[in-house]
Amino acid sequence: WQGGGQEQKLRSGTENTAGIVGLARALELVQEAKDKENERLTALRDYFMDQLFVRIPKIVLNGPRSEHRLPNNVNVSILDIEGEAMLLYLDSYGIEASTGSACDSATLDPSHVILGIGRPYEFAHASMRFTLGHETTKKDLEYVLQVLPGIVEILRKISPINLDLDATQLSTAVAFAGEGLPHWEKKRGTKLKM
Numbered sequence: 001w002q003g004g005g006q007e008q009k010l011r012s013g014t015e016n017t018a019g020i021v022g023l024a025r026a027l028e029l030v031q032e033a034k035d036k037e038n039e040r041l042t043a044l045r046d047y048f049m050d051q052l053f054v055r056i057p058k059i060v061l062n063g064p065r066s067e068h069r070l071p072n073n074v075n076v077s078i079l080d081i082e083g084e085a086m087l088l089y090l091d092s093y094g095i096e097a098s099t100g101s102a103c104d105s106a107t108l109d110p111s112h113v114i115l116g117i118g119r120p121y122e123f124a125h126a127s128m129r130f131t132l133g134h135e136t137t138k139k140d141l142e143y144v145l146q147v148l149p150g151i152v153e154i155l156r157k158i159s160p161i162n163l164d165l166d167a168t169q170l171s172t173a174v175a176f177a178g179e180g181l182p183h184w185e186k187k188r189g190t191k192l193k194m
Contacts, residue, residue: 041136044136056149058079060076081159082125082126093147095143095144097130099128111124
C-alpha cells in the first residue's frame with residue numbers, strides 16, 4: 001500500500017470537508033429553485049421550438065412536444081444537411097450544440113437514440129441537440145434563431161441530400177423496415193412506413 005491508511009486503506013488523504021459542505025449547500029439551493037427554473041426553461045424551450053418551425057422548413061422534432069421532455073432539451077432533425085457540418089458553422093458563431101450525447105462525441109456515427117425512436121438514418125445524421133441552462137436567456141435564443149436559418153440555407157445548397165417529403169411524412173417518418181437503414185440500403189419491396 002502507498003500513502004496513509006485512511007478509509008480502511010481504500011483511500012488515502014483527508015476528506016475535503018469544505019467541499020462536501022459546499023456541495024450540500026449547492027444541492028439545497030438547486031432543490032429550492034428547481035420548480036421556478038424548470039418553468040423558466042420550459043417556456044424558453046417551447047418558444048425556441050416554435051420559432052425553429054416558423055423559420056426553417058423541413059425540420060422534425062425528435063421526441064414528444066412537451067410531455068416527457070426535459071425542460072432544457074430541444075432535439076430536431078434539420079433535413080437535407082449533415083449535422084457535423086452544421087456544428088462547424090455554429091461553432092464559428094460561438095454557438096454550442098451537439099449532434100448526439102456527450103458519450104458519443106468522438107464518433108461520426110448517427111445518434112443511436114434517434115435511430116432507436118424509429119427515425120430514418122437520414123434524420124439521425126441531420127439531428128441537432130440544443131440544451132438550455134441556468135444562464136440561457138431569450139436573447140441567446142434570438143441570436144441562434146437569427147444565425148441558424150442562413151447556415152441551413154448554405155448547407156442545403158451544397159448538400160447532395162434532398163428528401164422529398166410532405167408535412168405528414170416529415171412528422172411520421174420511421175426507419176425503413178424498422179432497421180434505421182439509409183434509403184440506399186433499404187430492402188426491395190419495402191416502403192417508408194407511415
